[in-house]
Every structure is written in structure tokens, then in C-alpha cells.
Amino acid sequence: MVTHPDLQNQFDLQVAEDQRIEPKDWMPEPYRRTLVRQISQHAHSEIVGMLPEGNWITRAPSLRRKAVLLAKVQDEAGHGLYLYSAAETLGTSREQMIDDLHSGKAKYSSIFNYPTLSWADMGAIGWLVDGAAIMNQVPLCRTSYGPYARAMVRICKEESFHQRQGYEIMMTLAKGSEAQRAMAQDALNRWWWPVLMMFGPKDDESPNTALSMQWKIKRFTNDELRQKFVDATVPQAEYLGLSIPDPDLKWNETRGHYDFGSINWDEFWEVVKGNGPCNRQRLEARRKAHEEGAWVREAAAAYAKKRMTNSSNDE
Amino acid sequence: MDTQWPLWEVFIRSKQGLDHKHVGSLHAADAQMAMENARDVYTRRREGVSIWVVESKHIHASNPDEQEAFFDPADDKAYRHPTFYEVPDSLTHI
Ligand SMILES: [Fe+2]
Numbered sequence A: 001m002v003t004h005p006d007l008q009n010q011f012d013l014q015v016a017e018d019q020r021i022e023p024k025d026w027m028p029e030p031y032r033r034t035l036v037r038q039i040s041q042h043a044h045s046e047i048v049g050m051l052p053e054g055n056w057i058t059r060a061p062s063l064r065r066k067a068v069l070l071a072k073v074q075d076e077a078g079h080g081l082y083l084y085s086a087a088e089t090l091g092t093s094r095e096q097m098i099d100d101l102h103s104g105k106a107k108y109s110s111i112f113n114y115p116t117l118s119w120a121d122m123g124a125i126g127w128l129v130d131g132a133a134i135m136n137q138v139p140l141c142r143t144s145y146g147p148y149a150r151a152m153v154r155i156c157k158e159e160s161f162h163q164r165q166g167y168e169i170m171m172t173l174a175k176g177s178e179a180q181r182a183m184a185q186d187a188l189n190r191w192w193w194p195v196l197m198m199f200g201p202k203d204d205e206s207p208n209t210a211l212s213m214q215w216k217i218k219r220f221t222n223d224e225l226r227q228k229f230v231d232a233t234v235p236q237a238e239y240l241g242l243s244i245p246d247p248d249l250k251w252n253e254t255r256g257h258y259d260f261g262s263i264n265w266d267e268f269w270e271v272v273k274g275n276g277p278c279n280r281q282r283l284e285a286r287r288k289a290h291e292e293g294a295w296v297r298e299a300a301a302a303y304a305k306k307r308m309t310n311s312s313n314d315e
Numbered sequence B: 001m002d003t004q005w006p007l008w009e010v011f012i013r014s015k016q017g018l019d020h021k022h023v024g025s026l027h028a029a030d031a032q033m034a035m036e037n038a039r040d041v042y043t044r045r046r047e048g049v050s051i052w053v054v055e056s057k058h059i060h061a062s063n064p065d066e067q068e069a070f071f072d073p074a075d076d077k078a079y080r081h082p083t084f085y086e087v088p089d090s091l092t093h094i
């Protein structure tokens, strides 16, 4: 495709002036492609992210916890929908996105390929996974593509409840019996490093970052967000009296930030490639839900069609 | 080929006295389902007192490529704004 210089200039100017790009505006093809990839990946993460927590709904320790977890998981379904809708404004279809997820072509956040082994994991996920998601998502409320930014505003309003209910679970366990404290510590031990990986590869190994920053799709780099998250989370762990499983973690007076140990990137890439503990199980659950729901979609469409014909016959 | 329900745009009045505002879109087989889905997705925390759903194909949008020409009839009509008119500073209520 030949790029029209005027259109390209107009686009660059709009981005430089922090004006939002809207669906019908001209945009460079790579910008559109990057957005479709990022937004659909984000949507898939919300949807697949329901699985590890959904796993505990029937086993929640009280009716209150059950209602809360159910509401949280329901919110995540909503987040997936807001994001799929935003991606659809770029000319891709829901069907295409779902197909790409199910075929393994599209990715979702690596964090959801870890298992939820105990109730404390519901606490750790809300506190840490949603906490990390918030770090990532708040700056996206100012991302350059209008529908994506608006979806993020909506999502961010709902996320804070997710994080707080998780922290509340952790507080309860941390103040509980020896066994409960051990459960909470074990959950923190297992989730800490995978959560740090959620921010993506290190800046010097993240080839798309520079362009995404230039287009103002991203507002902070992976490493910047990871650092913000560590700085925000350490005092929260201290309050719980739990220890973060990193011997190298310490406050750096000169930097004004916490230093932390190095991440096992081999593990990260293995999980991204599909070899994490639950990758197969997650995709299978999604495919199964989609296939077993096919008759419902067909029946609803047939019913809608029948009602249309009936009402036009009445006229 | 999978069944693809049509796309609907959702508009919500957040409280009495305000306009309906576009909040997003969703897929649904018919208007009733679109309405119920809109309620479940966009008003889980009482964000609305009224919902409109419109099938997306019924919305016609102005073309951003012709934005300049399309909206320029308003450009040379500064006299439509109150600030166009000079009145003495000493006067009030005008
Ligand atoms: Fe979410």
C-alpha cells in the first residue's frame, strides 16, 4: 500500500498533539496491526483469566467470598467484551479473534497458565495479578486509540475492587492460624516471579516497545512498569508480614527504588511458547466452551430470524 | 462457519436529566438480547437508568477524510458567537 504523505503527516500530528485516533480516521497499517494484536491479546487474557479463578467458585470458604469471586470473574468477562468490541472497530471480527485464540496463533498473558492450587491463590491473584494489571492498564487509559482508551477507563474503574478483595483474603489468612499463614506465604512464593513476568520482556529485548511508545499506544516501558509494581507492592507484603521470595530484593537509596533479583526468562519464553503448566488445559477449556455453546448461538439466531419474519407478516 | 450475531451499539443515560451516551458495543441475536446483555455488561454497578440499543448497521457516520470540507460552513460565521459583539464593559446582564 502506498502511504499518502498528507495522511501520514496528519496522523503524526494528531498523535504528537495527544489527540485520539478514532476508528474511521486514516492510520498507518502497522499501527492498526499492532493495535489489533495488543487489544485482542488483552481481551483473550481477560477471558482465559476467568479460568484459574473460576476453578475456586464452588469451593469458596463462605457465601460472601463466593459472591465476591463470582462478581469478580463476571467483571473479567465484561472486560473481555469491552476489549473485543474495541478491536472490532479496527476491522477485525470477533470470529477471527476467537479462531486465532483457539488455534494458538494469538497469545494471552502468560500468568494464566499457572495453576491455582489453594484458596490463598485467590488472594494472591487479586492482590498481585490484578495489581500488576492495574499498573499496566492505568496508563493505557491515555493510549492514542480512542476506543481502546475508553475501554480501559471502564476497566480501570472496576479493577480496584479486584485488587482489594484479593488483599483482604491475604490479610485474613495472614492474621489466621499457622496453617493459614503458611498457605498465604506459599501462594506469594509461587505467584511472585510469574507476576513480574507479566510486564513482558526486558526493554532491550522488546523490539516493539520503541514504536508503540512513538505511537503513544504504550506510555511506559515494560521495565518502568515492573519497577513501579515492585515499589508499590513491597510495603503491602510487609504489612501482611509475608516475605517476598527474592534474596536480592532491597531498597536502593540512590535510585529511590527497590532493586530486585533477575527473572528467569527461560521460564517466561517456555510458557509463552505453550509449555507452561496449564497452557493446554486452558485452551482446551476455551475451545470446549465455544464448541458446546454453538447450538445456543445457532438457536438464538434462528429464533431472532423467525420473530423478524413473523412480525413483518403481521404488518 | 460459526454463527455470528449482529453488532449493536449501546447508549446509556447515567441519570435522569442527562443525555444517552455511547458506551460501547456488543453482539446479540435480537434487540431483546442486546438489551439484556447491555444491562449485564454496562450497568453492573448502576451506571444507568435507561438503555438504548441500535443495530450498528443502522448508524451512518460522517467521513473523517472529508471532515474539513464538511464542517467548514461554520468556520466563517464568527457572528454566531456572543463574543463577536462588542458591548460596553460597564453594562451588566448582557
Ligand atoms: Fe480485568
Ligand SMILES: [Fe+2]
Binding pocket: A076, A130, A133, A159, A162
Ligand atoms: Fe481484574
